[in-house]
Amino acid sequence: xxxxxxxxxxxxxxxxxxxxxxxxxxxxxxxxxxxxxxxxxxxxxxxxxxxxxxxxxxxxxxxxxxxxxxxxxxxxxxxxxxxxxxxxxxxxxxxxxxxxxxxxxxxxxxxxxxxxxxxxxxxxxxxxxxxxxxxxxxxxxxxxxxxxxxxxxxxxxxxxxxxxxxxxxxxxxxxxxxxxxxxxxxxxxxxxxxxxxxxxxxxxxxxxxxxxxxxxxxxxxxxxxxxxxxxxxxxxxxxxxxxxxxxxxxxxxxxxxxxxxxxxxxxxxxxxxxxxxxxxxxxxxx
Amino acid sequence: xxxxxxxxxxxxxxxxxxxxxxxxxxxxxxxxxxxxxxxxxxxxxxxxxxxxxxxxxxxxxxxxxxxxxxxxxxxxxxxxxxxxxxxxxxxxxxxxxxxxxxxxxxxxxxxxxxxxxxxxxxxxxxxxxxxxxxxxxxxxxxxxxxxxxxxxxxxxxxxxxxxxxxxxxxxxxxxxxxxxxxxxxxxxxxxxxxxxxxxxxxxxxxxxxxxxxxxxxxxxxxxxxxxxxxxxxxxxxxxxxxxxxxxxxxxxxxxxxxxxxxxxxxxxxxxxxxxxxxxxxxxxxxxxxxxxxxxxxxxxxxxxxxxxx
Numbered sequence: 001x002x003x004x005x006x007x008x009x010x011x012x013x014x015x016x017x018x019x020x021x022x023x024x025x026x027x028x029x030x031x032x033x034x035x036x037x038x039x040x041x042x043x044x045x046x047x048x049x050x051x052x053x054x055x056x057x058x059x060x061x062x063x064x065x066x067x068x069x070x071x072x073x074x075x076x077x078x079x080x081x082x083x084x085x086x087x088x089x090x091x092x093x094x095x096x097x098x099x100x101x102x103x104x105x106x107x108x109x110x111x112x113x114x115x116x117x118x119x120x121x122x123x124x125x126x127x128x129x130x131x132x133x134x135x136x137x138x139x140x141x142x143x144x145x146x147x148x149x150x151x152x153x154x155x156x157x158x159x160x161x162x163x164x165x166x167x168x169x170x171x172x173x174x175x176x177x178x179x180x181x182x183x184x185x186x187x188x189x190x191x192x193x194x195x196x197x198x199x200x201x202x203x204x205x206x207x208x209x210x211x212x213x214x215x216x217x218x219x220x221x222x223x224x225x226x227x228x229x230x231x232x233x234x235x236x237x238x239x240x241x242x243x244x245x246x247x248x249x250x251x252x253x254x255x256x257x258x259x260x261x262x263x264x265x266x267x268x269x270x271x272x273x274x275x276x277x278x279x280x281x282x283x284x285x286x
Numbered sequence: 287x288x289x290x291x292x293x294x295x296x297x298x299x300x301x302x303x304x305x306x307x308x309x310x311x312x313x314x315x316x317x318x319x320x321x322x323x324x325x326x327x328x329x330x331x332x333x334x335x336x337x338x339x340x341x342x343x344x345x346x347x348x349x350x351x352x353x354x355x356x357x358x359x360x361x362x363x364x365x366x367x368x369x370x371x372x373x374x375x376x377x378x379x380x381x382x383x384x385x386x387x388x389x390x391x392x393x394x395x396x397x398x399x400x401x402x403x404x405x406x407x408x409x410x411x412x413x414x415x416x417x418x419x420x421x422x423x424x425x426x427x428x429x430x431x432x433x434x435x436x437x438x439x440x441x442x443x444x445x446x447x448x449x450x451x452x453x454x455x456x457x458x459x460x461x462x463x464x465x466x467x468x469x470x471x472x473x474x475x476x477x478x479x480x481x482x483x484x485x486x487x488x489x490x491x492x493x494x495x496x497x498x499x500x501x502x503x504x505x506x507x508x509x510x511x512x513x514x515x516x517x518x519x520x521x522x523x524x525x526x527x528x529x530x531x532x533x534x535x536x537x538x539x540x541x542x543x544x545x546x547x548x549x550x551x552x553x554x555x556x557x558x559x560x561x562x563x564x565x566x567x568x569x570x571x572x573x574x575x576x577x578x579x580x581x582x583x584x585x586x587x588x589x590x591x592x593x594x595x
Binding site: 026032101121133138157159218243257 | 333
């Protein structure tokens, strides 16, 4: 009864205008959030001179293909995108396997040194990336990997964040009884991981996979340093070079930026709901 | 190293050996960590005490590189720039995020749509975003100046004026991280039990009072988390200034834009290490930057904790 009384009150009068104002405020925020994408499209579909005059063109134009053709002339766009896809997909597959396997072990098994090793893993978080950049580069030169894509893939193949996040997830998602039952049926460690844990933790893997893919796709600092061969670049580095060399041709550069951003934005929008909830979980718990 | 050889005689070694699947399962991370994480960090400490260009002999110079860093006016300039950019991006970012989160928390309609729309900037490539804002802040006639002109305000030289450059860089950060922080705050607000709010309402507290007296104090741990994350990542800003103001070093020996007004600490580190191939000096800068960030994060930690008491 009390619940009913509380619920009827806001619907009448007073609360409506405030609710409307709230939505207007939130919509203004959405416009700020999404406007750059619209403006990117406007710039990429007009000529530079149509945008950079006063007053500028504010609507979508018809020059998109011309601008994209210019991008393809200036940089090996498809090669760069191919490299990015190779790096992002291989990194994601490796991270999913190595991180979930390690997380499963830390979450469900006792073994000597477990706490110390997990503590060491957490300490990894604290180290800022730039401390290790120079020696990492030197290691890659020693391995003969400078300029090669494996210089991006191998160091990223397992990471502390993924193991930490998956361990939290597995602790709650995989029931001990299920593992005990599998053990009684004679399942060894790896079969417990493969046949019992993996099927149950698919939603967690989906989050970690999308997260890893996004990070690998957008990564800039390390590829900028280690991809010393100008013929083998990732999309982000190629885009930055395009900007540096042809900075005044805004429409062409925006066409390139749009092409590099679009696949990820579409992918993200498809998976967004579950992804955001999982991304937040880590932060709020931590 | 090999557990099969001489460890066998030690009592308990059979026990350890029976755990081989577990050790095997966690070994990929620790192998990668050893080669690409631990060794590089230790080696960079070693490098910081040497002079080396990557090819010739390494020369031990003691603390000299660190002394150079502290005497280097350009390093202090980069530190000043970094802190200014950090303040003018983080303060509005977190304040707006709190307000957005409070609004989102009191509405159910369209909440899924809002969340996605506010989160999208965070997954967008930083390089593309920096390029985009560079185009928008362009003097003749980027969108910002076009709008300022249209409403009769003076236009700015955003990409050449020292403060304008910092505002451009800070705008990129604020755009990219406000929504993310709002979603984090929202998740925190949703864990505050609703009877706390009802009690406040009964006591006659308005929405503003409720926000400052209940929401913010109860969000303390999460605000602390976001402040620390923004400190650590904001003080390491690199991609935004590098894309906007990094220069082709064969043409211009400096970096960070006109007057080096957007030179950040990590951009300066990158410049010394990878443009100038001064690995010893670069390593020393990296360690000083690490110390600055650790110190400042600790100060923030104390401040936020005390203020919220």
